[in-house]
Amino acid sequence: DADVxxxxxxxxxxxxKRIMLECSQTKGHDRMYWYRQDPGLGLRLIxxxxxxxxxxxxxxxDGYSVSRQAxxxxxxxxxxxxxxxxxxxxxxxxxxxxxxxxxxxxxRLSIL
Amino acid sequence: QKEVEQNSGPLSVPEGAIASxxxxxxxxxxxSFFWYRQxxxxxxxxIMFIYSNGDKEDGRFTxxxxxxxxxxxxxxxxxxxxxSATYLCAVNNNAGNMLTFGGGTRLMVKP
Numbered sequence: 269d270a271d272v273x274x275x276x277x278x279x280x281x282x283x284x285k286r287i288m289l290e291c292s293q294t295k296g297h298d299r300m301y302w303y304r305q306d307p308g309l310g311l312r313l314i315x316x317x318x319x320x321x322x323x324x325x326x327x328x329x330d331g332y333s334v335s336r337q338a339x340x341x342x343x344x345x346x347x348x349x350x351x352x353x354x355x356x357x358x359x360x361x362x363x364x365x366x367x368x369x370x371x372x373x374x375x376r377l378s379i380l
Numbered sequence: 381q382k383e384v385e386q387n388s389g390p391l392s393v394p395e396g397a398i399a400s401x402x403x404x405x406x407x408x409x410x411x412s413f414f415w416y417r418q419x420x421x422x423x424x425x426x427i428m429f430i431y432s433n434g435d436k437e438d439g440r441f442t443x444x445x446x447x448x449x450x451x452x453x454x455x456x457x458x459x460x461x462x463x464s465a466t467y468l469c470a471v472n473n474n475a476g477n478m479l480t481f482g483g484g485t486r487l488m489v490k491p
Contacts, residue, residue, distance in 0.1 A: 310483040358423055366412035366431060369479060371423040
């Protein structure tokens with residue numbers, strides 16, 4: 269079944285470390301998104317990409333960077349992790365507006 | 381003012397009852413609207429989407445959209461304990477480029 273796969277599923281690391289979260293999809297969708305979810309704050313958009321050459325900042329991009337290595341791969345990096353980046357991170361894909369977004373299983377990231 | 385508002389709940393309903401979840405949005409130009417269900421610690425799962433004013437039914441779920449009043453609702457008939465989850469309302473922005481999510485309503489269905 270077509271899928272959105274995130275790795276790792278869980279990660280515990282220390283302040284100041286560089287971290288990469290990876291997302292790959294077999295849905296054939298052009299659009300990919302990174303969100304973080306914090307209790308009480310809902311899902312907030314970090315970055316999004318409409319194709320390999322198109323990268324856009326979302327609502328909360330500070331402290332994050334992304335790379336779209338291929339149509340099917342979209343990675344999120346935290347250059348120097350800080351504790352308030354502890355959250356649940358989701359990758360999502362879509363065909364485009366007005367089609368819905370489909371989410372990966374998420375990465376639970378804890379920064380000590 | 382948040383762009384997409386939902387009552388955080390919890391909304392508690394007895395098994396077999398109708399659960400009514402509401403969402404209001406501020407961008408009058410929004411065109412497409414989505415309801416996602418999210419179990420604790422899991423990813424959001426699409427339940428329904430609606431683009432036109434009126435009702436859209438899918439099994440036990442009905443989405444209702446009123447663009448003039450800028451609200452969208454989700455009705456769950458014959459609620460089951462397995463429906464207990466957080467329900468997220470999402471609205472596309474005026475440019476159609478991205479979704480804005482509400483904070484979610486936690487639904488509890490009691491046996």
